[in-house]
Amino acid sequence: MSEKITKRQQAVLSAIEDCIREKGYGPTVREVCQALGLSSPSTVHVHLRALEEKGFIKRDPLKSRSIALTYPLDFDEESVVNVDEPNFEKVISVPLVGDVAAGTPILAQENITDTLLLPTDIVGDAPSFMLSVHGESMIEAGINDGDFVVVKEQPVANNGDIVVALIDDGATVKTYYREADHIRLQPENSTMEPILTTNCSICGKVVAVFRRL
Structure with a gap:
């Protein structure tokens, strides 16, 4: 997987991985917000959309717990995180x-x-x-x-x-x-x-x- 992701997208990806390791299934958007200390689900939606477009996750829009990884949990996403991004918190x-x-x-x-x-x-x-x-x-x-x-x-x-x-x-x-x-x-x-x-x-x-x- 050669697509590069930003530091914030990596943080979202790590939160998804942690949830899957702990519970065996993906988090909801609100759970990702809580894991990252964010108050706005809209911010998480932006990063999830980017991760989906880059092939790191897949989602079913009809389910709340549909966030799934497209790679094994031992995949090292650190190797593709090289991109700076504007500080778009909100x-x-x-x-x-x-x-x-x-x-x-x-x-x-x-x-x-x-x-x-x-x-x-x-x-x-x-x-x-x-x-x-x-x-x-x-x-x-x-x-x-x-x-x-x-x-x-x-x-x-x-x-x-x-x-x-x-x-x-x-x-x-x-x-x-x-x-x-x-x-x-x-x-x-x-x-x-x-x-x-x-x-x-x-x-x-x-x-x-x-x-x-």
């Missing part, structure tokens, strides 16, 4: 929002297509959601077609904030400006005109951008 569960129909709340159940675990070191721990960006209206702010923005939920914004706003046609990502008798939603693309409106709802402020390579 993660947050963030809903991924698909296309938003006009007139529906952005986090309505029918708009949520998936849920992702993201490290709070990057996105913070405030309630947030992710949205896929369509179009090129924000390219001069470094937000491209197909990118995913992480949006901190908040109903207000300051001038210059990049926000997700609900207008008549649905959700849009723009730079926010409150002016004399209207709100200007400014595209960051010099070829496009701003949206001037007196009727929009601020869903939140963009705090991070993720991009597929």
Whole structure:
């Protein structure tokens, strides 16, 4: 087995091994949390997923005690632990929002297509959601077609904030400006005109951008 694992993944693997040696079967996620002194099951889920993808464990999603090793207990996993990792102690569960129909709340159940675990070191721990960006209206702010923005939920914004706003046609990502008798939603693309409106709802402020390579 040649895949490398991180020190934290090794700690999870060792906790699984210890449970199997002691009890004859694998631990639950909560038991792994307790063994490692962690308070968040989400953190353990991230490491278990990585270990499963690298071929060290296998799981049955329909069973709580389904964590099993794919190698004999005398296997020396120390030989494959060489990788440093960021200190992502905590993660947050963030809903991924698909296309938003006009007139529906952005986090309505029918708009949520998936849920992702993201490290709070990057996105913070405030309630947030992710949205896929369509179009090129924000390219001069470094937000491209197909990118995913992480949006901190908040109903207000300051001038210059990049926000997700609900207008008549649905959700849009723009730079926010409150002016004399209207709100200007400014595209960051010099070829496009701003949206001037007196009727929009601020869903939140963009705090991070993720991009597929």
